[in-house]
Amino acid sequence: xxxxxxxxxxxxxxxxxxxxxxxxxxxxxxxxxxxxQFNAGYPDLMQRFVIFGIFAIGFNILFGLTGYLSFGHxxxxxxxxxxxxxxxxxxxxxxxxxxxxxxxxxxxxxxVIGYVSLRRSGIYFSILTLAxxxxxxxxxxxxxxxxxxxxxxxxxxxxxxxxxxxxxxxDGGIPVTNLFGLEMRHFTTLELGxxxxxxxxxxxxxxxxxxxxxYLAIRIFRSPFGMMLRAVKSNQQRMFYTGLNARPYxxxxxxxxxxxxxxxxxxxxSMDPLAxxxxxxxxxxxxxxxxxxxxxxxxxxxxxxxxxxIKYFENIFSKINDQILHGWVAWLPDGLEDLVVxxxxxxxxxxxxxxxxxxxxxxxxxxxxxxxxxxQRIARSLRRRxxxxxxxxxxxxxxx
Amino acid sequence: MxxxxxxxxxxxxxxxxxGAGVALPTIFTASSxxxxxxxPTGDTVTLGFNVPxxxxxxxxxxxELRAYELAVEHLNGGGDGGMLSTFSSQVLDGSGIMGxxxxxxxxxxxxxxxxxxxxxxxxxxxxxxxxxxxxxxxxVAIAVQGLCQEAGVIFMAGLTHSNDTxxxxxxxxxxxxxxxxxxxxxxxxxxxxxxxxxxxxxYHLTADYTWGWTQEESIKAATESLGWETVETVKTPVGxxxxxxxxxxxxxxxxxxxxxxxxxxxxxxxxxNAVQFGLREKQANGKNFxxxxxxxxxxxxxxxxxxxxxxxxxxxxxxSLQDEGxxxxxxSFGTKYGFPPSQAAHTCYVQTLLYAxxxxxxxxxxxxAVAEALEGYEFDGLGNGPTLYRAEDHQCFKDVLVVRGKExxxxxxxxxxxxxxxxxxxVEYAPDHPMFSGGSLGSCNSGA
Numbered sequence: 001x002x003x004x005x006x007x008x009x010x011x012x013x014x015x016x017x018x019x020x021x022x023x024x025x026x027x028x029x030x031x032x033x034x035x036x037q038f039n040a041g042y043p044d045l046m047q048r049f050v051i052f053g054i055f056a057i058g059f060n061i062l063f064g065l066t067g068y069l070s071f072g073h074x075x076x077x078x079x080x081x082x083x084x085x086x087x088x089x090x091x092x093x094x095x096x097x098x099x100x101x102x103x104x105x106x107x108x109x110x111x112v113i114g115y116v117s118l119r120r121s122g123i124y125f126s127i128l129t130l131a132x133x134x135x136x137x138x139x140x141x142x143x144x145x146x147x148x149x150x151x152x153x154x155x156x157x158x159x160x161x162x163x164x165x166x167x168x169x170x171d172g173g174i175p176v177t178n179l180f181g182l183e184m185r186h187f188t189t190l191e192l193g194x195x196x197x198x199x200x201x202x203x204x205x206x207x208x209x210x211x212x213x214x215y216l217a218i219r220i221f222r223s224p225f226g227m228m229l230r231a232v233k234s235n236q237q238r239m240f241y242t243g244l245n246a247r248p249y250x251x252x253x254x255x256x257x258x259x260x261x262x263x264x265x266x267x268x269x270s271m272d273p274l275a276x277x278x279x280x281x282x283x284x285x286x287x288x289x290x291x292x293x294x295x296x297x298x299x300x301x302x303x304x305x306x307x308x309x310i311k312y313f314e315n316i317f318s319k320i321n322d323q324i325l326h327g328w329v330a331w332l333p334d335g336l337e338d339l340v341v342x343x344x345x346x347x348x349x350x351x352x353x354x355x356x357x358x359x360x361x362x363x364x365x366x367x368x369x370x371x372x373x374x375x376q377r378i379a380r381s382l383r384r385r386x387x388x389x390x391x392x393x394x395x396x397x398x399x400x
Numbered sequence: 401m402x403x404x405x406x407x408x409x410x411x412x413x414x415x416x417x418x419g420a421g422v423a424l425p426t427i428f429t430a431s432s433x434x435x436x437x438x439x440p441t442g443d444t445v446t447l448g449f450n451v452p453x454x455x456x457x458x459x460x461x462x463x464e465l466r467a468y469e470l471a472v473e474h475l476n477g478g479g480d481g482g483m484l485s486t487f488s489s490q491v492l493d494g495s496g497i498m499g500x501x502x503x504x505x506x507x508x509x510x511x512x513x514x515x516x517x518x519x520x521x522x523x524x525x526x527x528x529x530x531x532x533x534x535x536x537x538x539x540v541a542i543a544v545q546g547l548c549q550e551a552g553v554i555f556m557a558g559l560t561h562s563n564d565t566x567x568x569x570x571x572x573x574x575x576x577x578x579x580x581x582x583x584x585x586x587x588x589x590x591x592x593x594x595x596x597x598x599x600x601x602x603y604h605l606t607a608d609y610t611w612g613w614t615q616e617e618s619i620k621a622a623t624e625s626l627g628w629e630t631v632e633t634v635k636t637p638v639g640x641x642x643x644x645x646x647x648x649x650x651x652x653x654x655x656x657x658x659x660x661x662x663x664x665x666x667x668x669x670x671x672x673n674a675v676q677f678g679l680r681e682k683q684a685n686g687k688n689f690x691x692x693x694x695x696x697x698x699x700x701x702x703x704x705x706x707x708x709x710x711x712x713x714x715x716x717x718x719x720s721l722q723d724e725g726x727x728x729x730x731x732s733f734g735t736k737y738g739f740p741p742s743q744a745a746h747t748c749y750v751q752t753l754l755y756a757x758x759x760x761x762x763x764x765x766x767x768x769a770v771a772e773a774l775e776g777y778e779f780d781g782l783g784n785g786p787t788l789y790r791a792e793d794h795q796c797f798k799d800v801l802v803v804r805g806k807e808x809x810x811x812x813x814x815x816x817x818x819x820x821x822x823x824x825x826x827v828e829y830a831p832d833h834p835m836f837s838g839g840s841l842g843s844c845n846s847g848a
Contacts, residue, residue, distance in 0.1 A: 044521040142608050142635060151609030151638060152539040153513040155546050155569075158840055172572075172843035176550065185550065198525070272521070274543055276513040315522055321506050350453045350508055 008218050011300060015214055019207040022046050023197045030194035037324060038316060043187050043200035045315050047271045049308045050203070050210040051264050056291040056303030057210075057217050058260020062253050063289075064298035065226060067233035071126045071285050072113065072133030076106040076258040078140060078280030080265025082147070085154045085275045092165030093156075093175045095184065095205070095270040099263065106262020107255055109136075114254035118247060121236070130282060137280040153276035177270050179205060184271055202271045209267065210304075213260060218300060220256070229253050261288075294363060296370030305371045313356045320348040436766045437552035437847030438528040445500040445765065447472070447752070448507065448529030450520050450544060451558065455511035456639040456665040457536035459699045460744040464534060464558055465506060466737055467745035471752035474732070475502045482732040483753060486725040486781040491760040492753070498760060505529060511536065511638070513543035520544050524551050530765050531556060533751055536664070536744060537638075538562030538611035545574035552847020554767045556751040559744040561663075561695055563614035566795035567836035572844040573767055575774055575789065577754065577796045578747045579827070581615035582835055584694045584714040585622030587800040587822035591712060596657065596690055598627035603655035605646055605670060607662050608635040615661045617835060619694050631655040636662070636670070643670040647677050656684035658691045667693060668703035675707040699742045701805055701815035708805035708815065715801045717746040717783050718816055726783040740813050750782045754789075768844040785824070792831035794841065800827050 004012060018025065027041030040046070059073055080102035087098035117128040140148040148154055158168050162175070169175050177184045179201075187200035220226050231239055232246045239246050269275055278284070287310065295306025325341045325348070332340060347355045367373045440446070449468045452461035474482045477494030484492050496502050505527040507519030516535065523529040532548050533556040535541035541560035548555035549571040557565060557576040561584070566576050592600075602623060606612040612635070620630050631653050636646050647670070650658055658679060662670045674680075674691055682689040693700075696713040719730045719740035729749065733741040741749070754774065762769035775791035784798035802820040809815050829836070 039526070042522060042526040044518065044525050048518070141637065151513075152542055152564075152569075155543070157569075158842055159838075168842070172840075173845050174550070174842065272517060272547070274513065274517060274546065276543070278512045278514055315518065318508055319505070319519075319522070 002215070004215075004218060005222070008222065008300075012211075012215060012218065015301060015304065016211055019050065019211060020204075022049070022203070022207070023199050027195065027197055031196040032194065034327065037320065040312055040316055041198060043185075043198055043203050044271075045311065046200070046203045047206050047267075048311045048315070050206040051267050051271070052288070052291065052307035052311055053304040054206075054210050054213050054267070055261055055264035055288055056295070056307040057213055058257045058264070059288045060292050060297065060299075060303040061217060061220060061229075061260065062257035063292055064303075065221070065229035065233060066250050066253050068118070068121065068250060068254070069126045069289070070117075070129040070254070070257070071282065071289065072117075072129030072131075072136075073257070073261050073288050074280050074282070074284035075113070075133040075136040076109055076261035077265040077268075077284065078136065078275065078277070079109045080106045080262030081269045081275035081279055082140070082154060082265075083262075084266040084269035085156065085273055086147075088156050088162075088177065088269070088273050089154075089160040090163065092162055093177050093273075094165065095177055095179050095266075098177075098270055099209075099266040102266025102269070103259045103262045106265065107259045109262075110255040110258025111251075114251050114258070118250050118254060130285070133280060133285050134282055137277055137282070140277040140280055148275070148277060151277060153274050156273045177273055206267055206271070209263070213263065214300075214304070221300060225249070225252070290360065294360060294370055296372030299370070299372040302370050302372040309371065310356065313352050313359075317348055317352040317355060318350065322349070435846070435848060436768075438524065438530045440500055440528075440530055440765055443500055444503045445497055446527055446529045447502060447504045447755075448520065448523035448527065448532040448534075449504055450507045450509055450516060450523065450532055450534040451748075452511045452536045452540070453508040457511050457559075457663070458665075459703070460536040460559055460664055460697070460742065461509075461534075463699060463742045463745040464536065464748040467733070467741060467749040468504065468506075468533070468752060470733060470736055471749045472502050472504055473736075475752070475756050479736065480728075480732045483725050483729050483749070483782055486728050487753065487757070488780040489757050489761070492757055497756045498763070498765070502756070509535060509537075509540050509544075511540060513539055516540040516544050517547050520547055521551075524548075524553055529553065531755055533748065533755070534558045535560055537609070538565055538614075539609045541565050541576075542569045542610060545569065545571050549573045549842070549845055552767060552845045554755065554770050556755050558748045558751065560611070561615065562611035563618065563835050564610045564839075566793045567614070568838035569610075570793050570839050570841050572771060572794075572841040575751070575754075575771075575794045577751050577787075577789075579714075579716050579798070579800055580795065581611070581618040581694075582829060582833070583800050583827040584615065585618035586827045586829075587802055587820075588619070588692070588694055588712065588714045589622035589626055591802045591820055592623060592692065593626040593628075595712065597687070600628045600657050600687070601631045601655045601685065602628055602657040602659050602692075603631050603650050603653050604633040604659045604661060605643070605650075606633060606635050607638050607666060609638060611663070612661045614835065615694055616659075619659055619661070621835075628657075636666075638666060640666065641669060643673045644677070646670070647673045647679070650674075650679065651677065651682070654684070656687050656689055658689070660691065660693045661695075662693070663695060664700065665703070667696065667700050671704050671707045671711070696803070696816075697743045698740075698813065698815055699744070702812065704805075709807050711805045712819070713803055715803050715816070716743045718743065718801055718803060718818060719746075720814070720816075720818065721783060721801075723781075723783060723785065725781045729783060746783060753782065754779070767846045771844045788824075790831070792841075793836065797824055797828055799824050 023041050027039045029035040029039050083105040084098035084102040087101050113132045184202035187198050190197045228249050291306035291310050292303045296302025329337050329340045451464045473479045509516035520532050531554045536559045538560040541557045545555045555574040563581050604616050606616040660670050679689050693713040701708045730740050758770045758773040762773040774789050777789045780786045787796050787798040800822045801818050803816040804819050806817045
């Protein structure tokens with residue numbers, strides 16, 4: 001079906017179910033309970049999960065397949081965001097033209113940067129892309145201030161032309177990003193007993209686009225083109241000697257991956273019409289590398305898992321402050337309570353980077369294949385147990 | 401592919417999936433009945449404190465958070481009540497806001513627009529905050545103010561000094577108590593002319609974002625109208641760390657005044673670099689070389705140490721002020737934390753009280769009602785003398801302090817002396833002043 005193998009259909013179905021039922025899955029704790037702190041099912045974070053999922057899927061097409069480690073992918077994310085916001089300023093608040101333009105602009109950027117950077121491989125390629133990204137960041141930060149509004153970030157204002165839309169709403173506000181009138185920020189809350197589930201229009205748009213991107217990524221992975229990219233990764237020299245020029249393939253992969261990043265940037269701007277220069281900073285480029293490696297480079301679902309993992313830490317762990325810690329361990333005697341809080345303190349709140357760093361080290365050391373390898377190991381051990389069970393029961397149960 | 405096996409199980413499964421698919425869109429149509437964004441329904445109300453906990457402005461952020469915690473304590477009837485007793489409006493009685501206990505959530509803006517908006521969004525969407533306040537950078541304040549306008553909650557700006565916050569980027573849901581760059585220029589320039597003479601050549605180093613740009617513009621305009629000449633203006637990135645490469649060219653530029661449009665950690669570093677280069681002992685054009693820091697605070701003075709002595713600047717508030725409001729605030733802050741509050745702490749504390757007071761007077765948490773209660777509101781007893789929240793741009797108008805780094809500090813907190821309290825009339829400007837034009841408030845958004 002859809003040109004996918006049986007295994008891929010299952011994988012795609014799992015991702016689709018996870019994405020469509022995310023508002024339920026991410027809000028397992030009743031609102032108001034002490035564990036509600038760990039709920040991640042609010043629109044903004046869910047949107048971030050899938051948007052960075054798209055970013056990481058695209059990055060993985062380049063890094064996972066060809067082995068070219070780009071340290072400058074944030075440049076495409078930023079370029080996409082800026083073009084989307086400009087579309088909102090000049091054309092209309094509809095997200096479709098914004099997303100299309102962000103992909104086109106990011107693609108053009110990728111052609112230029114890729115054409116130069118792909119002349120080198122290995123560490124030199126990484127450094128070149130990093131240099132280009134930092135250059136874009138600095139341009140956006142100060143030199144191109146009229147286009148990017150510098151550090152403040154590009155925002156939509158009340159006096160933008162918006163030739164196809166309205167400059168301001170009837171009651172004098174800035175119009176909201178929408179899909180043919182369906183407002184991105186609109187959401188409904190479903191209350192089931194003490195549980196609250198939020199369904200946001202913006203999230204479902206992102207989720208559907210993520211599923212399309214995921215489907216395309218599967219097709220690329222399974223295509224002859226994907227096979228060629230893998231050949232580049234395993235031995236580029238051999239490809240040259242057999243008379244194949246690898247560069248068009250790597251450039252195509254680079255551009256596709258850049259357009260994925262541009263799409264992610266455009267979606268980010270569609271959910272929240274602001275584009276800041278720090279989206280292009282090297283830390284943002286590093287983040288997507290972390291996501292991909294954490295989840296499992298070269299696997300299909302790995303980058304999406306990695307993206308979710310990192311964004312969860314960034315948004316949930318960073319908000320645990322001392323006051324909340326004290327609330328959790330209030331049942332301990334006073335001296336012990338302070339001690340426990342002091343011990344946990346460096347790992348939560350603004351110390352979330354430390355926790356993430358430790359997790360990253362543990363995963364890279366013990367699960368070199370990332371979270372996906374962890375999942376495979378668990379599945380394998382379960383299957384082994386199951387197969388021994390089957391062996392025992394086989395004789396007693398009649399065949400159907 | 402034409403082979404089809406219709407089984408009972410297959411039909412059931414397909415039916416269930418299709419049913420769920422058809423039912424899914426109906427949850428969007430169920431509209432929730434709410435009057436405005438995050439209407440507090442229980443017996444508590446949540447405020448969102450969004451401050452920088454990392455980055456160049458982390459010191460200010462930490463002090464702001466202390467002030468917010470103190471304000472919440474006072475609103476809930478704890479502590480000694482602080483400024484509640486000196487505030488000209490006496491509708492707050494320590495029973496929370498409209499009888500609802502005040503709770504709060506905190507977030508880290510990282511002094512980045514993106515991170516600040518993500519943090520504010522999670523406060524609004526997850527924690528149901530009905531008001532967002534904070535920010536130690538104008539870039540962040542403008543970004544978060546825009547977000548609050550879209551989401552339909554009130555934004556009470558913390559430390560933001562750029563003209564744009566209540567100028568071209570002003571928003572109907574955003575309010576600023578802190579003074580701005582124009583006011584700094586208007587207050588500082590006459591003092592500078594008196595101290596250093598009217599024939600001076602100035603060199604500006606400017607933090608490269610909205611605050612730096614507008615401050616440079618304001619100081620330039622104010623000093624040039626008094627006869628100063630601006631030799632050159634150079635933009636420096638925020639959080640540069642080392643400013644030596646920017647200081648070196650000053651020596652041979654022919655300037656005899658260096659204006660540092662920097663704040664927080666950046667100002668500490670650039671001033672230290674400038675002093676290390678011997679700028680203060682230098683003679684230029686037959687005059688003593690001088691350094692001016694248009695906006696500074698006690699926290700920065702402490703960071704800069706010896707270098708700050710004798711340097712002129714302006715500030716929103718200082719703990720040594722002797723009015724009843726300031727004394728009460730310094731007293732309760734000192735009792736709780738053991739040291740006096742900074743100007744950042746002061747403005748954040750006052751903003752929280754002003755919000756609570758406006759809700760109480762309006763009798764509703766509805767952002768539009770609160771905004772109406774704040775617009776054109778005259779109050780006193782919060783440390784800056786009689787103050788007006790101007791309705792046209794949501795900017796507070798009050799006296800501005802011109803301060804100087806103390807030569808002989810008596811304690812580690814006694815670092816600034818007040819040179820002049822510039823009266824409110826001298827720093828006022830028309831709402832359509834060219835430095836503030838280009839934007840409009842729009843209409844209030846309650847998110848309904």
